[in-house]
Amino acid sequence: MSLQDITARIVKAETAAGRDAGSVKLIAVSKVQPNERVQAVLDQGHRCFGENRVQEAAGKWPGFRDQFSDIDLHLIGPLQTNKARQAIELFSTIHSVDRPKLAKTLARLAQEVGTCPALFIQVNTGEEEQKAGILPADADAFIADCRNLDLPIQGLMCIPPVDEEPSLHFALLAKIAERNGLTGLSMGMSGDFEQAIALGATHVRVGSAIFGERVKPAE
Ligand SMILES: *Cc1c(COP(=O)(O)O)cnc(C)c1O
Numbered sequence: 001m002s003l004q005d006i007t008a009r010i011v012k013a014e015t016a017a018g019r020d021a022g023s024v025k026l027i028a029v030s031k032v033q034p035n036e037r038v039q040a041v042l043d044q045g046h047r048c049f050g051e052n053r054v055q056e057a058a059g060k061w062p063g064f065r066d067q068f069s070d071i072d073l074h075l076i077g078p079l080q081t082n083k084a085r086q087a088i089e090l091f092s093t094i095h096s097v098d099r100p101k102l103a104k105t106l107a108r109l110a111q112e113v114g115t116c117p118a119l120f121i122q123v124n125t126g127e128e129e130q131k132a133g134i135l136p137a138d139a140d141a142f143i144a145d146c147r148n149l150d151l152p153i154q155g156l157m158c159i160p161p162v163d164e165e166p167s168l169h170f171a172l173l174a175k176i177a178e179r180n181g182l183t184g185l186s187m188g189m190s191g192d193f194e195q196a197i198a199l200g201a202t203h204v205r206v207g208s209a210i211f212g213e214r215v216k217p218a219e
Contacts, residue, residue, distance in 0.1 A: 003028070003044050003210050006193075010204065013197040024197055027074050029189075029207030031056065037211045042068060050095075050205050052077025054087050061090065075117075076157075076186075076205055078132050081105040088113055095120040095157040095186045095203075098132045100145065107149035118154040120186045120203075121146065123176060125169040126161035133158070136176060143180045155184020155202065166192040170199040 011021045027050040030038045038049070038060070047070050051057035057073065065071050075091040078098070084105045087094060094117050097103055110116035121143060124133030134142045139156075146153050156177045160169035170187050177185055188196025190209035197204065208214060 003041055003046055006206055006210050009194060010197065013194040017198050017200075019197070024201060025203045027076070027186075027203055027205045028210050029076065029205050030060075030211065031077070031207065032214050033207075033211045034215060035060065038064065041210065042071075048072040048074070050074045050076040050207075054079065054083040054090065057090055058086060074203075074205075085109050085113070088115070088117060091117050093118040093120070093154070095205075096122045096132065097146065097151070097153075098122040098124075098134060100142070103142075103146050103149055103151060107151055110151070116152055118184075119146070119151055120155050120157040120184060121153060122157045122159075123173055125158045125172050126164060128161055131159065131161075136172060139176050140180060143182070153182065155182045155186060157186035157203075159189075160187075160192070167195050167199060170196050170201070174200045 010024055010026060014021050014024055025048060027048050028041055028046055029050040031052045042064060061073055073091050074093045074095060075087055076095045079087055079094060079096050079102060081102055088109055097119050122133040123139050124131050124135055127135055143153060156173050158169055158173045160166040173187055174185055185201050186203040188201045188204035190206050193204040193206055
């Protein structure tokens with residue numbers, strides 16, 4: 001696979017779903033990938049990337065930003081409150097708002113800094129013990145709380161359980177978003193982004209299908 005192949009498959013999935021070509025944002029997930037691979041994708045003109053750790057992104061991206069001024073960086077992994085300020089400075093979008101304490105911290109920092117990234121609330125659609133995210137039953141109330149804090153909530157994000165049919169989780173996420181008047185849906189990875197697009201994904205997060213297998217584990 002390559003960036004070109006994935007882009008072509010996205011357009012095909014958009015068209016099949018009766019959606020405009022180019023309506024889905026491709027986040028190239030570059031976590032733990034060697035810099036040469038990231039450079040190759042940048043050289044092909046792609047500018048939107050996802051990282052799951054603040055520390056790793058802070059080490060990797062300033063150098064690339066010296067070369068390209070229009071890099072659009074998304075945080076897709078869990079965010080500790082003590083890294084929230086750094087995350088606000090590095091990322092255009094945070095996909096992992098998953099608990100009240102983080103929401104309050106982001107609201108306070110947004111006031112201080114005078115700007116806030118676009119935010120997605122992570123929903124633990126599979127209700128998995130080890131996974132981050134708000135439980136589906138608590139999502140409506142949490143979305144309301146975030147709005148009361150004036151946070152710029154753009155949509156919802158999920159990571160389906162590895163051994164379940166992802167479409168069920170994408171459909172659930174879409175339903176929660178719709179009843180809350182949210183239009184952003186961050187869902188779909190290398191193995192299932194076409195299904196996610198069929199169910200309304202606005203942002204897909206694709207790593208290994210673009211860059212190749214990760215050289216070392218991500219966490
Ligand atoms: C690593 C990661 C991805 C990309 O996974 P691939 O299977 O390599 O496409 C997407 N979303 C999140 C939250 C991730 O951590």
